[in-house]
Amino acid sequence: MQDFSDIINWTWYLAGGFILLVLLIAYFISRKITQTNQNSESDLIFKLIKYCHKPCLFMAVFLAGNVILPLLKLPIHLADFTRHILSLFIIASVAWLLIRLVKVFEDFFLEKYNLGTQDNLTARKIHTQTRIINKIFVVIILIISVSAMLMTFEKVKLLGTSLLASAGIAGIIIGFAAQRSIATFFAGLQIAVTQPIRIDDVVIVENEWGRIEEITLTYVVVRIWDLRRLVLPITYFTEKPFQNWTRITSDILGTVFIYVDYTASVQKIRDKFFEVVEKSQLWDGKVRVLQVTNTTERTMELRALMSASDASKAWTLRCEVREKLVDYIQTNYPDALPKVRGQLFKDESEVIKT
Helix, strand or coil, rough: CHHHHHHHHHHHHHHHHHHHHHHHHHHHHHHHHHHCCCHHHHCHHHHHHHHHHHHHHHHHHHHHHHHHHHHHHCCCHHHHHHHHHHHHHHHHHHHHHHHHHHHHHHHHHHCCCCCCCCHHHHHHHHHHHHHHHHHHHHHHHHHHHHHHHHCCCHHHHHHEEEEEECHHHHHHHHHHHHHHHHHHHHHHHHHHHHCCEEECEEEECCEEEEEEECCCCCCEEEEECCCEEEECCCHHHHCCCEEEEECCCCCEEEEEEEEEECCHHHHHHHHHHHHHHHHHEEEEEEEEEEEEEEECCCEEEEEEEEEEEEHHHHHHHHHHHHHHHHHHHHHHHHHHHCCCCEEEEECCCEEEEE
């Protein structure tokens, strides 16, 4: 009996030493990754090591425990319980590893498409589709892994068999209960395929101007111009109208309205407008038009139309043109500012005109 006890003790020491060895190896790999030159982050091998070494470590420890478990000579009920726990951790580790692999290939693939370029329509398409598809893969991995973990329980297996026998009724019940979730999921798929919105698109939603910052399977985050975040359900973009200023191209026209008196020289104001936009680095050189678009009993409405390469530049260009035209009129033609005309009566026989 003493020899058998010694064997068990040595087995425990061996198991503990093996697991400790795995942990030490993983620790040195982690330190090596931390000390690696960050310029190599674009390399696929580096990304695999960086993102996947932790789930691989945990999976190796649990697999080692599963291999050594028969050598420990534990009581049957304790051995079964330990084996069950190890199986759950192994499934979780595999799921974690698969999710990290999805992240690796997402980063490696999207590095080829830079959103910071001037003409980034293709990049925005790829980023939108890739991120939504990757989120779908993550959801599928989680569903499969949780299902596999539950099926390791005997009672859940029996329950699954019973549900399978009444799958039709269960499907109808689940369909009614989760119809909004299902609609949201398919809305996410529709956004990924048809792409009414993309990452970094400029949109007007709920009377707010902003850019699409994040698209998930359930909601969309819009970064508003003042850095607030507007969070909308993804079904909003399949059910309600909204403005997308960069659907096909980022080019956009900006308008400025100026109201002047009838005595104003439209041609001189037009010449000044041309001078302002030609000197501005924000103008893309395509469109510059100033026209009288409306008249009232008091003023003329001048509309200055100009083009820019994107919405942000168009906004700044509009402000610049508005400020300089108003300053030009105030300085050179103060009489051309809008006036209010009236007549003063001293008595019935005399009229003073103003």
